[in-house]
Amino acid sequence: MPPTVAAARPRAARTWPERLFGRWWRRQSAAHQDRYATLGPLFSVLLFLAAIISAFWYLRNEEFEREQEAVKRDTEISQQQLRLRLIENQEQLVRMARDIVTRGIERQNFAAHTSSFVRDRPEITNLIWVGADRSRIAGHAVTTFLPESGVTSDDTPASMPALRSNAEPERTFVRGRESRQTTYSGPFADSYGHTVFQVQVPLFERSTFAGALIAEYSVERLVRYYVPSEVSSRHAISLLDRQGRALASTVMTPAGSPPRRGAINHEVPLAPAHNGLVLRGQGHRTSIGLISNTLFWMVAALSVLTVWMLLGTGRHMRRRLQMQAALVSETNFRRAMENSMLTGMRAMDLEGRITYVNPAFCAMTGFSDADLIGQRPPFPHWPRDRVDENRRLLEQELQGKSPAGGIEVKVMRKDGTIFDARMYVSPLIDPKGQQTGWMTSMTNITEAKRIRDQLTASHERFTTVLEGLDAAVSVVSVQQGELLFANRSYRLWFGAVAAGHALLSGGQASSSGAAPVGEAIDESVDDLGGLPTQELTDAGSDSREVFVESLQKWFDVRARYLQWTDGRLAQMLIATDITERRHAEAVAASQAEKAQVTSRLVTMGEMASSVAHELNQPLTAITNYCNGMVTRVENNAIDKGDLVAALQKTARQAERAGQIIHRIRAFVKRSEPQRQRAYAHTIVEDAVELAGIELRRRNVAIHTYVAQRPPPLMVDPILIEQVVLNLLKNAAEAIDNAHLPTARRRIELRVLPRHSEEEGDTIEFIVTDHGPGLKEEVLARLYEAFFSTKVDGLGIGLSLCRSIIESHRGRIKATNLYNGETPIGCRFSFTLPVETSRSDAPAAATA
Template identity: 30%
Template sequence: MTRHDPATGSSKSRAGLRFSSGLLAFAVFLVDVLTPLEGAVAVLYVVAILLAARTSRRNDIIVAAATCVILTMTAYVLSHDLKSIASPALRALVSLAAIGITTLLALQNQAATSRLAAQARLLNLSHDMIFARDRRGVITFWNKTAEQTYGWPAEDAIGRVADDLLQTVYPDRRDLIESVLLEAGRWEGRVEQRTKAGTALTVDARWALQRDHLGRPVGVLETHTDVTDREAAHAALVQSERRYRRMFDASRIGVLEEDWSGLRAALNSLEPGEAGLRDYLVQNPDFVRYARGLARITDANPALQRMAGASSSSAFIENVDRLLGADDRSFLGGLLAFAEGEPFYEGETDLVRLDGGKVPVLFTITFPPEPGGDRNVLAFVMDITERKQSQDALLAAQAELAHAARVATLGELSASIAHEVNQPLAAIVTSGEAGLRWLRRDVPDLNEVTATIDHVVAEGRRAGEIVTRIRTFLKKRSPQQDILQISEIIDEAALLVGRELAKDDVVLTIEVEPGLPPVRGDRIQLQQVLVNLLVNAGQAMSGQSGPRIVTLGAGSVAGERLAITVQDTGPGIAPGDLPRLFDAFFSTKNGGMGMGLAICRTTVEAHGGQLSAESVPGSGATFRLTLPYSQEHTTP
């Protein structure tokens, strides 16, 4: 099956028209020359010119016209005498005039046709569906895009009523739209139409009224733009916006919409140098305070309004500075996350209410990655007042329980305490009696008396220090965060348990690495942890026939953290008990409460450390306590 080439067919058609035009002109010439007809036979040349005009080529018309003029003149010369001008000459002039007029009209028509064809080609190049219709709505032109979009080829669409073909649904009454078109000459609106396949389309329609030279309306040019996908996307966007707004307004978590674009510009203008942006921000708190004022709040949901004590979101249309207290440290972390391109930042701070009160909150700031995301930063804020109160109540209960544990521990250490106190008291009595004897001599030895009195004072102070240390250990008070030397804590704990361990023939060995940096924490709580671990180690070896040794060591771990170990030579911990060793109310001792190790782990974790245990049955147990060094005294 051969394909039909339109260009080849058109070329053959033009050649046939040229041949027909030439043959007709030659036939007219023969009739004019060979027949005795007296009429203006040469007028028939116009038919040949009209045939040539159908090729739509200007040159074909000109060649045909010139040929007809030449043939007319030649026939006149061959058939008539040139000496006298009579009716044949007049007929020849009429023929020439007819040829000229026909040629002129043909050229004008060809130019107009060319213009219309060019316009039609331009309309076919348009991405919009374009068609023309007359006043009755009958389609007279149908461009390529209309064919492709609607599905009807031009030969099927032309001659059909547009509204019936496309099943057009208008936004208003059809007669009202027509009246607007006639009055204004134009109309624009959105209509619904259907394709040949039955697919519904939403199009933006633009109508232009066409008028004749007398101003009478003769047709309408319709241009349609398919906005079906755009309309669907817009509807989905509207639905998404409504869904987001419902979640935004109904959420019990506070939500802030913020604009950080000004903050981005400020960060881009910085020149942190070799130190880097992170170090620059840490070392320049003034810039951080300035940056807080650049983070603008654009909206706040009702939950956040209630949290901040506001009656409407208008109170928040400013920067976040008013919601953050002067001592806030969380914004720096959020600023660093924003500058380093992190997707979000989480933190905890106090939100300042409009009446000046503070609300403890957890927050998450999300930084959208897409362009323009700096204007759509979202902060999710959760009020943790109740959780804080629960934590405070839990800490208070834990403090009560820890105090009870300390009392119980002192009860277990009563013999050791009595021994510690009796030693200086006995020394005081002995020194006092010696002093009296030196005074009762015939010649009192005042030097010896002075020495014995100094000894009495020293032992009295020692007894007082023992009592003070015991009272401090027993005292119930809020935790104190102080800078502590771990060697002092170890010595104090060893003094408290020394007699208890000696009673069971337990040897305490202390191995402390010299020059350890200080830690930050509560002296009494850390003492309690060490005392508890040491007493447990001694009790674990009670009744053991072999050597009873407890090694208390302290040293650095990779130079960053302090590690304290309590190691015994007892029977160790059963593998089944090891995972539950730090659980509350679990104990491996007969009559034990099961709270000592649980309190120890909680205390250590509250100090930012970790407490773990490891054991090989038959080879003793090792408890390892790690604590961070105090930042104030960490060497760079």
């Protein structure tokens, strides 16, 4: 038989409850199945405990019923024995009474006839023959007394009926006479204090009442002799009166203590007397109750312990499920993070076997994880012609001797193509602190290397062009006077020193107000005060002619301020030899000199126009206050208080103008980065005040928000102000060039504290505009050097901003804001790490 048929037959043979339960069980989730699996044993234990309790209760009740039946049976056996004895005695007494009536028994021989009767019946203590007048005719008493007691058998008055007496013998005598039947009396105490009862047989002679034959029973002897011994050995049998007092019992009780009532009782009347005497059988429970049953408590304790263990196991399982869910969530998060990484990750054990690759690594190489995991060298992604080199690098990697800067290698894809990659190696440490392998991160640097090669080639072409120029090109740092660049013509004429640059720029002081580059700089006097760096770098070149006496040459010198690659403010000079042209233009020298002066004045006016516009308001206010005071003084219409108030307002306006100039001078004064403890709100205030000139000129509003009490920063505040100012000016230019309506001509500047696992505690600066946004191709090349979307832009502003932020260990990014698919603005943001402690300040300053 095939295995499938054999497996299908038991499945088909299942009953419908099993199939229904199976379908229901398969529909449950794993969590519900675990919960039901946990609760099942708990319910089983509880059901087991309930079954044990029910069994104990049933057995106890069954045993109790058996004991009740035994007591009832023994009581009824005793009743039957007493009943038979009383009936037998009654028949003998009736026969004896008949003999007395028929004169078969005379007074003289009464004792002889009754002695054998009394001798065989120890329960009868007295036998009396009384007449109709209640007189004693004859009697036979079996009670014996000691001679010294002085009591005789005739001294039994308590047993005799007495006229007008309410005693039991009298009441029984009357009932027998009236009923003409044998009558039993109730129990009473005889003359000796013994509890007895009488049976009286009435004597009738020719329908005339002639007296009665009285037999007196001892209650104690009746119980002693006629309750079976096997019954008395099992249960206590007692005779009770109407009031429930025990008259006789098979169990002796201490004197003066009431008889103890048994747990099981059964009462029957004493037949055929029916004189109020009750025969009671008493039994005591031999079964142990549930509360005192040791076995029950052992089972209960074991059940409680099992329930407690099951509850503990269930709680432990819930905790494990929670931990498992947390582990699964953490694993999924880490897997999602690893899968979303663009960097390829590869893990190897200590023997060089690949144990893990992430999707990025597979995407780079084209091999699947099944093709790579478990592979030993040579790996499938090694180029065939570089196996030996890669094996050497792998051995170096396994020995932990890989350089910290990574290794540049060639990697082969599955389709055979080769690409350049940089690999970084770090050890894998398990929770016990032992190394289990190596983790390799791989980045595709083909594009970066191509760009680097292009930049190198571009730099070489740029240098070749500059070296081939007949003009002298030189770049000198404004503050330090250091020669940053000089081409072949400059080195041929002036050597590799900055003196020639200073000589060529010596005439600039008359036009720009700047001291010759390279001379000693007095920090107390700022020759560039009032001129912002951005305005200097945006200004066009100033062409002038300089005569160098040592060379006897005239040079056409063009100067331009720019920010060097390290952020310093520098001056570039392009000096073209115009000696021959100078001699040819000697006739027009005077007019050229005038044109040069005019050009310098225009250039100075362009640079100072924004400052003059900003100073116009406070200076106008000062003029108005002064004119007003002069007029009122001439008319004697001003008192001292008004004069002081007007002078104070004038002083405030003058102070405001001075603050504007001071801020502009402070902004352009320093170019060497100097990190210090700074606060975000101070940086924002200075930057916004400097940017306000450009914003007001372009009719753009700005809204700022700085979080209260942000942590301090360890930065160069001037450089950070330059970044904020650059972003604000770019946003204003984007809004103005887009000719947006007034409602959208606004910029938002927000400064908020942030925390992330990657960067830690940072301060985030966010500049948001509502302009047209940036194109995707512009976003991709936004920070490339010399790339600009402006017609007259140099393309170094954002690149310089990125360099400044990254030098402060921060990050800068730009994103578009969308309404659906339509861009409605752009958001630039950068983060700066906060100062965590005083000890971090030196480290930050040297970073």
